[in-house]
Amino acid sequence: MADLFADELPPPGTPDDLREDAPLADRLRPRVLEDVVGQEHLTGPEGAIGRMVAAGRLSSMILWGPPGTGKTSTARLLAAAVGMRFHAVSAVFSGVADLKKAFAEADVAAKAGQRTLLFVDEIHRFNRAQQDGFLPFVERGTVTLVGATTENPSFALNAALLSRAQVLILHRLDAAALSALLDKAEDLEGALPLTAPAREALVASADGDGRFLLNQAETLYAAKIAAPLDPAGLGQFLQRRVAVYDKDRDGHYNLISALHKSVRGSDPQAALYYMARMLTAGEEPLFVLRRLVRMASEDIGLADPQALVQCLAAKDAYEFLGSPEGELAIVQACLYVATAPKSNAAYAAFKSSFKAARETGSLSPPANILNAPTKLMKDIGYGKDYAYDHDAPDGFSGDNYWPDEIGPQVYYEPVERGFEREVKKRLEWWDKKRAERREK
Incomplete structure (x- = not known):
């Protein structure tokens, strides 16, 4: 079958595929699944991939993980591990014609008794209609789909495709896994x-x-540096990797969630960290400010009415000063909301009162x-x-303000924190006066 299908290649890193001038990262690609570093939760004997390989049969799957964590290598080694033909396409460079060709070749291979693993890199770049095009071929077993994203x-990805594939999460490589990669590089190229x-510092970068990491190591080898570099020298010689952060995707939503929950949890140090992560990665400062304004109402409310004032003042200060001076006002607002007393009473009142308004017509x-x-x-x-x-005496009549059909309701229940403690006392006093009026 290898003569029939040009895309059927041996796993990278084997002698058939190795070139002396190939990039270091290619020369160090793992040859067997056990060599994939940092993903033992999947490739180990108890992992989802390990179990499938042991059984000798793969199900369709989506490999989800950050760049440089071994998605492509894992897919190719999976095919080799279970004796499947490997065919790869990229959603960046491939279109409908390429997919039709891949499916047609897989049909021919199936008639010859050979199963096909179709690897689709960057599968999320296919639109919904293109993703639907995989479904009939996956359902009837023409291909086993392995997508990387x-x-x-x-x-x-659309729900129909997800229902036919397992989602397997590859972890960001930790320091131990990255250090193991450098060990492999040094075994091949020297210290x-x-x-x-x-x-x-290189591992952290x-x-x-x-x-x-391996590309950075290759640059160091190519430079033929005489004396070992210290961290300062390394910093001057190499650039740190730019943080992964797509402002309209996961990095964006994960970090704003972390910032919001740190503020809600009254941890100003963590709140500052996540806010700094977002701003240094290029997030729009006004987006961060909008979220801080929301937190001031949702998680603080009348426990500290100044929180909303502080956040709006920070917005004005940032617009007045611009960057980078204006970021200090954002920091101040972040610290204020993180250290303010917390109450979601206003947020709860908002939800329950709007629900009642919709239901009572x-x-x-x-x-x-x-x-x-x-x-x-x-x-x-x-x-x-x-x-x-x-x-009225005390400026309070205790009159009824509710429709006869529903009578008095309670939506806002202040907490015993911050300024709301005083609001709670006031409400209790008014409730007492209303009760006295009803008894007369």
Whole structure:
């Protein structure tokens, strides 16, 4: 079958595929699944992939993980491990014609008794209609689909495709896994021209991306550096990897979620960290400010009414100063909301009152609080017996303001924190006065 299908290649890193001038990352590609570093939760004996390989049969799957974590290598080695033909396409460069050709070749291979693993890199870049095109071929077993994506499959892939494939999550490579990759590089190329602290700094600079780390190592080897570099020298020689952050995708939503929950949890240090992560990665400062304003209402409310004022003032200050001076105002607002007393009473009142408004429709307020600008309105009872609060003792009449059909309701329940403690006392006093009025 190898003569029939040009796309059927041996796993990278085997002697048939190895070139002396190939990039270091290619020369160090794992030859067997056990060599894939950092993903033992999948490739180990108890992992989903390990179990499938042991059984000798693969199900369709989506490999989801950050760049440089071994998605492509894992897919190709999977095919070799179970004796399947491997065919790869990229959603960046392939179209409908390429997919039709791949499916046709898979049909021919199936008739010859050979199963096909179709690897689709960047599968999230196919639109919904193109993704639907995989379904009949996956369902009848023409191909076993292995898709790779850096995007959250819940948002990037359609439900029909997800229902026919397992989603397997590849982890960002930790320091141990990255260090193991450098060990492999040094076994092949010799010791890196780095001090021990500089080697640690090199690992940290990769930000979990194994491919980036090996490319950096290759640059160091090519430079023929005489004396080992310390961390400062390494920093001058190499650039740090830019943080992965797509402003309209997972990085964006994950970090704003972390910032919001850190503020809600009154951890100003963590809140500052996630806010700084977003801003240094290029997030729009006004987006961060909008979220802080939301937190001031949702998680603080009347426990500290100044929180909303502080956030809006920070927005004005940022627009007045611009970057980078204006970022300090954002920091101040972030610290204020993170350290303020917390209450979601206003947020809960918002949800419950809006729900009641939707459910009760067009109930009329009681007649005594309706305006009566005409004689007819007065004759039918509008405004009759209205109690003017400023004329009442203590400036409080205790009158009824609710439609007869539902009676008094409770939506807002202040907490015993911050300024809301005083609001709670006030409400309790008014409730007591209303009860006394009803008893008369």
